[in-house]
Amino acid sequence: MNTILSKEQLSAEVFRMEIKAPEIAEARRPGQFIILQMGGEFDERIPLTIADANLDRGSITLIFQAVGESTHRLAMLNEGDEIANLLGPLGTPTDIRQYGKVVCIGGGIGAAPLYPIVDGMKKAGNEVTVIIGARTKGLLILEDEMRAIADEVIVVTDDGSYGRKALVTEPLKELCEDRSIDCVVAIGPPVMMKFVSLTTKPYGIHTIVSLNSIMIDGTGMCGGCRVVVDGKTKFACVNGPEFDGHLVDWDNLLLRLSTYRDVEDEAHHRCHIGLDIKEGEA
């Protein structure tokens, strides 16, 4: 069913896979995600954002970071292998329209789901500036792909090993000062999205963020992914995953993301065995 058509390692622990999934490829829009389950009785369901789709090949592209046990096992699959369970597209697509000047920010693996949004924003007639950031050069992804479609690409790294030594919020603040930005889209670690939202708030710039809360079914059935937006409970899987960053209760999101941290830390330790990932880079 869901055959892996190609696999590529983009950085130390980031992989790109093109997977046969004609129905998902046809239905998906930027901002949507899939849920994947490896097929075993005890395997978990993991949400991953769709990075791209190809209608001719009937395929979708997933870019994922091997951070947990399941993503590590996914990373060990190869071209020709099947992914047992793939459900999608899920969530509400990105609100793409002609805003004017748009800044799209991708932190780490967040550049992957950002890519189709950049593409969509560009096609909708926006002037698009992309800021991609990572901890270090080896973890940067999709720079060339972004350069091929965006009007401008700013690269930052935490350690200064490539591009500018800065957090994504620094060039963002300068852009907010210098130009009249109409919309910001930020996808990355929750802390990054929180500070992007805090940066744009004084300027009143509409800021879209994509929330990665814990979910199981992805169809609205379990309610595990609930987030507080504008004081109201929303389900990230169906009402989101994208929300107005200025209205998100970030502290609650961070809190809820920590629900199973004790259990996961233990699992993470075990799961690095068997994958060619250098400790320290992962």
Added chain:
Amino acid sequence: MHATIEELDAQAQGIVSEYGNRQLKPKERLEIPLQEMPSQDPQLRITNMEEVALGYTEAQVKAEALRCLQCKNKPCIAGCPVAIDIPAFIAEAAEGNFAEAAAIIKESSLLPSICGRVCPQESQCQLPCTVGKSLKDVDLSVSIGRIERFVADWARENKKETTPTVGEPTGRRVAVVGSGPAGISAAADLRRAGHSVVMFEALHKAGGVLVYGIPEFRLPKSIVEHELKTLTDMGVEIRRNFLVGKTRTVRDLMEKDGFDAIFIGSGAGLPRFLNIEGENYVGVFSANEYLTRSNLMKAYDRSHSRTPIYNSHSVAVFGGGNVAMDAARTAKRLGAERVTIVYRRTEAEMPARKEEVAHAKEEGIEFLLLHAPLRIVADGKGKVNGVELITCELGEPDASGRRRPVEIPGSEKVHPFDTVIVAIGNDSNPLIHATTDGLEVNKWGNFIVDEETLETSIKGVYAGGDIVLGAATVILAMGQGRKAAKAMNEYLATL
């Protein structure tokens, strides 16, 4: 004192040898004691996930069947949502003709092994039972559900089930959305009529609420798998990982994929919350989430499952239905020292099956009745450490006919808990409605259907089960699946 299956069987054998070989007078039948359901010892079963109720022995089922008066007016049939010929199958069971008994049930109900376990018999077939009426206690009615369970299990285990025959191909294609009880029964009847049937399921496992919702200790998943295998053996195609409304819309299925008719049995999958303060703290779960983690994702098997489940010591479960009991008993099995059902009314108003309440009590689940949650409180790290409850008293009956709980001012008190499971019901999942123009729903989001045919506002699209009824029962969903299939078969014949 917990009676073992051997003890219960020995008693039953005595009854069968005393009463079994002669014509009984009604008075004699009424003398026969109700056969208790053998069960795992409570102290043992809270340490495992295996089925609690072990099922009658052959002697027990015969003894219990002898209690049936075979009365003329057969009120039990009217009490059954699918009108099973109950006295007929009980008469066969009393004679030990279990295959015949099972065949009689299968004429009306496709899932007797499941319904025998999860139906609320005390408010359906067993409520008007003449034996219960004569003995002035509904709890002493003939245990119809337990006999049903036995004969259905017997037929399955002895491979004596009648395989449904499939009619000549009609060339018509039907989509069934959802693989729960409504979908299963609709698919079977549509396939029997010779249509090509594709069943769509969003999750990676089929079975709907029977798989993600009802725990193993109440409904073994092997039974659900068996029923689904019967469907696939009949030629029904089950497509998992397919979310109608997202992967394809209902309109796509008809216009692009060429389905001639669609049955939607997508269930009531949108958990209700109380909307009280603190409901998004760490340690608050919907029962759907808690049970899905445990049942579907097998999180109860902590050493194997890759899906974690919260480590709890003291759990409050809000609600008084079967789902609340399931969640509470699951939490107990997962190691919580204290599990408390918090319910606004009294036990008499609880919607849960009596047997589930009794089992929960045997397992040490505490019941805090006439208490309503006001807010959830947490420690400095946002983890739940208590619930503020207010005491209630019962007032006038409300729209549901149950007496309304009235809060007593000044009785607020914070009780310590580290986990809260909210089991106060489900609303309709809006996914299909939101992606299907012209599909009419009521104010709760339930699909509006024709009462006779269960056709929705869109021609050729039918619906049944919880998406129509709101959160109801397996047997009602099954009944609707069959009713819709009948109308769909008639509709498809006109095309």
